[in-house]
Amino acid sequence: MVPLSTLTPELARTLPGPSWLVERRVAAAAALERRALPSTDEEVWRYSRIADLELDDFAPVTGPVPSLPDAAVLPAGARAALDAVPERAAAVVVVDGAVVHVEHGDELRAGGVTVGRLAGAGAGAEALGAVTGEPADLFVAHNDAGTRDPVLIDVPAGTAVAGPVVVVSWVTADAVEVNDRLVVRVGEAAEVTVLDWQGSDDVSALCLPVVELDVAAAAHLRYLSVQERGPQVWQIASQVSRVGRDATLVSVQAALGGSYARCRADCRLVGRGATGNLSAIYFGERDQMLDFRTFQEHVAPDTTSNLLFKGAVSDTSQSVYTGLIKVDKAARGTNAFQTNRNLKLSDGAWAESVPNLEIENNDVRCSHASTVGPVDDDQRFYLESRGVPPEVAERLIVLGFFREVLDQFPVPQVAPLLRDRIDARLGRRARQEQES
Amino acid sequence: MSAPSELRIEGLRAAVKGRQILQGIDLTVRSGEVHAVMGPNGSGKSTLSHVLMGKPGYEITGGRALLDGVDLLALAPWERSRAGLFLAMQYPIEVPGVALVDVLEASFAAMGHDASLVPSSVRAEAERIGFDDKLLGRALNVDLSGGEKKRNETVQLAVLRPRIAILDELDSGLDVDALRACARRIESMTQADGLGVLAITHYSRLLTELKPDVVHILAKGRIQRTGGPELAEELERTGYADYVDEEPAAEPAKARVLDPSAHPAASGAAFGDAFADPFADPLA
């Protein structure tokens, strides 16, 4: 048997934390030895670049985690991400897999809200892995074995947290594997907004983040992730959510970074009347590949899921969207909608879109729609006829295309930042075209 | 008022998907003039407006269009706008997520005008024609009623202040009051700014508001007749029977234009059908 990577039980044993966490990691690392790299023969990996991955090129980050407060200066990018949301309720900064900075107001603490290291939190052992359950793939299993310093946001029942909780995870090391873990637990009828900002220096790293979103009955969780890894980073992310009775999850992703960046999102509507609103914007450039797999799982009756993923691909970049709406036998009265729209901005760019339904109950309303195409000629002509040069017209139309999702950002002040990032990419594109 | 302008259309011929629609249009519109173009459905009125504005998908097979001596057909659509041409479309396009003000600011910026003037100008022009402020905040034409779209077009026309405006059925969808308000605004531009207007319409209603100097009847891709306002009244009574024959219009071979400059490749115009060779012998 050839080990897939250096993430062995021996290595797992050296990672910091209480013994329950160490034992959990060691067991997960031992289980890893029975797993193989996925292949594109599997539907969920079809079109992906998984065959290009050399796990051996990346060593899991090890070593002790700093005691807090840590005097070290935050990486500039992480600092900028924090500064983008000055009116935050709380914040955690994770650098190379270790928590280095926690802001947590006394008022929140008094209210029983946990924001910070999962390892030291009373509820940590029970919370970790509660939503993911059996790892969905090799990379979630890697995270189980290698997560260095997981983060917990725990909001007790009936508590509404005013202002967003910001988690910034940043990578500065080269040739490392980083297994960030974020667990968000929202108690009954509680409410919280979480911004999960994932960035890096320009390093070559493998990021395998796992996010668990546990939304109890009648609770509201608004979650926004911004994926802005550096251009060489490989990211294979998993987001798993469990939504209880009459609870609502709003999950929005904005994905711009990475060389190959994938996110698998599993949204399980397990309580009657649960709602999951999932949306995303993504913009590929250069030879990036942005890869999304979604699963809307209707387990309980009268559940609603709404999915809207909108992306653009330019240069020779590629995007993949495959989505499954799965309605269990018991899930009568399901409403499930899935829309994926893609703008293909260059001849060399490529977008794949594969919606799927699997329905075991007749009493459901489901729809799916998917499109891949260039900027609409009539729209472009309309703007040009008003005196707008073609490259500006295209920028306006593409930004307008994304607005539908930007307007729904759970942390509204982040929307203009993302809009500017996309605008900058469009501007760079226009300049390149002018030069050639 | 700036120096008078002139849109001169000479022998303009155009095809769509290999089919000749415009068979040689001659028409001149000068500053301050209002020309009405009337004609049966499918006669080529919108095609004329699209070809003048440079909409992709049309093949110019002959003739010219000059705005103050500038060859419009050689320009990209936005350059035609910059040259002073405006088209109020029969079916304004919906552009999701794009705000009117952003478009007009981009236009002002491209023309070297002060874009900061746009928001107040838009507000003032909307108020002048009784267009609800709230609708201005919506994405362009998205969820607007037919009449609201036409008012939106009128606001843009008034903010952009072109030299020549083509109005393609501006009246369709407008209620009586809106029609009057839009027509008044346009009329005042003809008087105060010397705007020249080419108004395509089916109804004399617009013309009683807009008071055209000249009425043209366009049928079968040609201007069949030109007269004064009384021509519109005559059409109300007689219809177009005199101008359309039962036979489908066959293209006369002698009307082929063998001027190399008219070749779409020479004008740089995009043409949809690569096999539609304007120099091919139609009888071969």
Ligand SMILES: Nc1ncnc2c1ncn2[C@@H]1O[C@H](COP(=O)(O)OP(=O)(O)OP(=O)(O)O)[C@@H](O)[C@H]1O
């Ligand atoms: N893109 C196209 N493809 C095929 N045929 C077209 C296209 N555009 C226009 N035509 C045809 O060209 C002819 C002229 O159309 P046009 O829209 O110019 O008519 P119109 O005079 O504006 O009619 P209406 O009064 O109904 O608005 C019609 O027969 C129409 O079907």
Ligand SMILES: [Mg+2]
């Ligand atoms: Mg028409």
